[in-house]
Each structure stands twice: as structure tokens, then as C-alpha cells.
Amino acid sequence: MKQTKVIAIANQKGGVGKTTTVVNLAAALSARKRQVLVVDLDPQAHATLGLGLEKQAGTSIYPVLLGQRQIADVIQPTKWSNLNVIPSEVDLAGAEIQLGGLENWQQAIRNALAPVRESGAFDYIILDCPPSLGIVMTSALVATDGVLIPIQAEYLAMDGLALITRSIEMVRSGLNPALSLNGIVFTMINSQARLTTDVMEEVRNHFGDKVYETTIPRNVRVSEAPSMGVPVVFLDPRSKGAEAYKAFAWEFMAKNPTRVTNETVGNNPVPPAEPPAAPANAPVAGEGVVGA
Ligand SMILES: Nc1ncnc2c1ncn2[C@@H]1O[C@H](COP(=O)(O)OP(=O)(O)OP(=O)(O)O)[C@@H](O)[C@H]1O
Ligand SMILES: [Mg+2]
Known part of the structure; x- marks a missing residue:
């Protein structure tokens, strides 16, 4: 039995690696036999395209939010097993406005995802958020268990984190008390740079584990x-x-288990840094099942 985890990957700052993290986390999890659903909430549709699908009119979360389609009808398989996506479409560009017009817009994504979540069909539902603190991202925060924030180790990183953690706090204190900060992941790191190590240290000092x-x-x-x-x-x-x-993905899975497996039993929820089933440089797609 799976316990579905819904994770939003968000940062109001543009171009920090949100979509890249969504696509590759989802792919690596699916290769580890986790059932994954990516929900592309960004009209740019980069997650959709990055997973090899095209935008299709009427196939997105949007008509589901408006009560025009069933969610099961908009879930698309990708070319890879265990990896599915609810694509974005052109109309999502207008969703911010139309969604705001719905009586219960804050709960719209949560309600739309509820049947899929409750079905237990997926281990992880991963939401790719657009780069703003607007209506779509707020609705995404209401719909999720945790927020994963990709950031670059650069000047003013802490300021950006303060903004988004404040949004998380606001949603937690009102519409979604179960919301937590899943974590922060550094992207596009150039480990040679002094600024990089300084910023990483500052963020680690502040946000710990x-x-x-x-x-x-x-x-x-x-x-x-x-x-x-x-x-x-x-x-x-x-x-x-x-x-x-x-x-x-391995570290993420250990911190966010969805099944009781041999990875997490024995009072040892943290696996070794590298998967024991395969050398770190083996192609991920053909790896053996790890505890699935
Ligand atoms: N580790 C990396 N190495 C090199 N390029 C990267 C890396 N991660 C992301 N990129 C590139 O950086 C750009 C921005 O990445 P991405 O689209 O994932 O960011 P984003 O936060 O989703 O952006 P947006 O805010 O526009 O949605 C893309 O061109 C992507 O290919
Ligand atoms: Mg993006």
C-alpha cells in the first residue's frame, strides 16, 4: 500500500531549476519503480515538453479545476514506465485570472487532485509551479504536503527564501495546517566559487537539515x-x-518514504549515500528494483 505524497516544487524566482528538478526527480523516482505523476502548473509547459509531451488543448489540470473534465482523463503516460504527467496547455496562461474567479479557488487544485491522491495509485505527485507567488502557487501550496525549494547559491538567496517561507507560513497558518517545508536543494552549483560556498553555508546554518x-x-x-x-x-x-x-532522488525517497520497504525498516530510515543495488554510474533506467 502506498501513501501518496504531494510535493510542490516552488520558488517565486524564475530560472532557478524548478522544472529541471521536477523532471529529473520524477524520472529518477520512476526508474526506482516509484509511481510518479507530474502536474505541470506553469503555462510555459516546460515540464510537459521536458517529459517528451506536447501541449494539447483541453488536456491539463485547468478544465478539471473548472469542472469540465475528470482528472483521470487528463493524466497522460510518458514514454517511460511509472512516469505520468498532467500537461500544461496554452489556456493555463489565463488560469490565474479564471481560477481567481472561482468561489473556492484556494482549494481548487487540492479538490481536483483528491481522487487521484486517495486512489493510492501514485507514490509521488509532483507539482511544477510557475515563478510567482500568485494564485496558482497559493493553490498549489494548499494542495500539497510539502514544498521543495530549488535555489541557486547566489547573492540574495536568503532574501528569496524569506519570501517563499513566509508564503508557506501563511498557508500553513490558515488553509493547509499540514503543509511543511520539504527541503531546499541547491541547483546549478559552481563549487569553485567563493560566493557559492558562503551562500551555501549561510543557508545551511539557517535551515539546518x-x-x-x-x-x-x-x-x-x-x-x-x-x-x-x-x-x-x-x-x-x-x-x-x-x-x-x-x-x-535517493535522498528524497529516504526522507519521504511512501511504502514500508527494506530501505526504511530496521530503525534505519537513512540509506547509504548511494543505492546498494547498483553502482552510482550505472544507467538509472535499467536498475533493479530497490525494495519495491
Ligand atoms: N544543473 C543545471 N546545469 C545546467 N543548466 C541547468 C541546470 N539546471 C537548470 N538548467 C537550465 O537553466 C534554465 C532554467 O532552468 P529551469 O527551467 O529548470 O528553471 P525554472 O525555475 O523552472 O524556471 P521558471 O522560473 O522559468 O519556471 C533552463 O534552461 C535549464 O535547462
Ligand atoms: Mg519552470
């Missing part, structure tokens, strides 16, 4: 993959970026 150990390096293969519609963990599993996302 909420900061994931795994960091994602800047890697050209990661930036090339979206144009091919293939997550880098599948496109080039041995690239530095793919290795990092696989390790990150």
Missing part, C-alpha cells in the same frame, strides 16, 4: 536535455548532472 545534502552541479547535458524531450537522467545517465539528480 532541511537543506538536502545532495547538490546539483551546473552541467551542460542538463541544459541540453529539454530540447530533446528526454530527462537527462535517461538521456545521459552518466553525466554529472544525471548522477546528481539520481543521488538526490
Whole structure:
């Protein structure tokens, strides 16, 4: 029996690696036999495209929010097993306004996802949020158990974190008391730079173990993959970026278990840094089942 976890990947700042993290976390989890549903809430549809799908009119969460379609009808399989997506579509651009017009807009995404969540069909439902603190992101925060924040280690990173953590607090104190900060993950890291290490230290001092150990390096293969519609963990599993996302998915799974498995029993919820079933440089897609 799975206990579905709904995670929003959010940061009001643009271009910090939200969508890249959604796509590759989802792909790496699916390769570990976790059932994953990505919900693309961004009209830019980069998660949809990055997972090899096209925008299709009428196939998104949007008509579900408006009561025009059933959620089961908008869930699309990808080319890879265990990996599904509710795509974005052009109309999502107007959703911010129309959604705000709904009587119960704050609960709209939560209500739309409820049947899928309760079905237990998925381990993880991962929401890709647009870069703003607007209506879509607020509704996403109401719908989720946890928020994962990708950030770059750069000047004013703490200021950005303060803004989004305040939004999380607001939603937690009102509409979704169960909401928590799932964690913070550093993306596009250039570990040579002094500023990088200073910022990382500052964030770790402030947020402690909420900061994931795994960091994602800047890697050209990661930036090339979206144009091919293939997550880098599948496109080039041995690239530095793919290795990092696989390790990150492993750490994420350990912190957010959805099943009782041999990864989490024995009073040892934290697995070794690398999956025991496969060497770290093995292609993720063909790996054996780990405790599934
Ligand atoms: N680790 C990485 N190495 C190199 N390039 C990266 C990496 N992560 C992301 N990128 C590139 O940086 C750009 C922004 O990434 P991404 O689209 O994931 O950010 P985002 O936060 O979702 O942006 P938006 O706020 O517009 O939704 C993209 O071109 C992406 O390919
Ligand atoms: Mg994005």
C-alpha cells in the first residue's frame, strides 16, 4: 500500500531549476519503480515538453479545476514506465485570472487532485509551479504536503527564501495546517566559487537539515536535455548532472518514504549515500528494483 505524497516544487524566482528538478526527480523516482505523476502548473509547459509531451488543448489540470473534465482523463503516460504527467496547455496562461474567479479557488487544485491522491495509485505527485507567488502557487501550496525549494547559491538567496517561507507560513497558518517545508536543494552549483560556498553555508546554518545534502552541479547535458524531450537522467545517465539528480532522488525517497520497504525498516530510515543495488554510474533506467 502506498501513501501518496504531494510535493510542490516552488520558488517565486524564475530560472532557478524548478522544472529541471521536477523532471529529473520524477524520472529518477520512476526508474526506482516509484509511481510518479507530474502536474505541470506553469503555462510555459516546460515540464510537459521536458517529459517528451506536447501541449494539447483541453488536456491539463485547468478544465478539471473548472469542472469540465475528470482528472483521470487528463493524466497522460510518458514514454517511460511509472512516469505520468498532467500537461500544461496554452489556456493555463489565463488560469490565474479564471481560477481567481472561482468561489473556492484556494482549494481548487487540492479538490481536483483528491481522487487521484486517495486512489493510492501514485507514490509521488509532483507539482511544477510557475515563478510567482500568485494564485496558482497559493493553490498549489494548499494542495500539497510539502514544498521543495530549488535555489541557486547566489547573492540574495536568503532574501528569496524569506519570501517563499513566509508564503508557506501563511498557508500553513490558515488553509493547509499540514503543509511543511520539504527541503531546499541547491541547483546549478559552481563549487569553485567563493560566493557559492558562503551562500551555501549561510543557508545551511539557517535551515539546518532541511537543506538536502545532495547538490546539483551546473552541467551542460542538463541544459541540453529539454530540447530533446528526454530527462537527462535517461538521456545521459552518466553525466554529472544525471548522477546528481539520481543521488538526490535517493535522498528524497529516504526522507519521504511512501511504502514500508527494506530501505526504511530496521530503525534505519537513512540509506547509504548511494543505492546498494547498483553502482552510482550505472544507467538509472535499467536498475533493479530497490525494495519495491
Ligand atoms: N544543473 C543545471 N546545469 C545546467 N543548466 C541547468 C541546470 N539546471 C537548470 N538548467 C537550465 O537553466 C534554465 C532554467 O532552468 P529551469 O527551467 O529548470 O528553471 P525554472 O525555475 O523552472 O524556471 P521558471 O522560473 O522559468 O519556471 C533552463 O534552461 C535549464 O535547462
Ligand atoms: Mg519552470
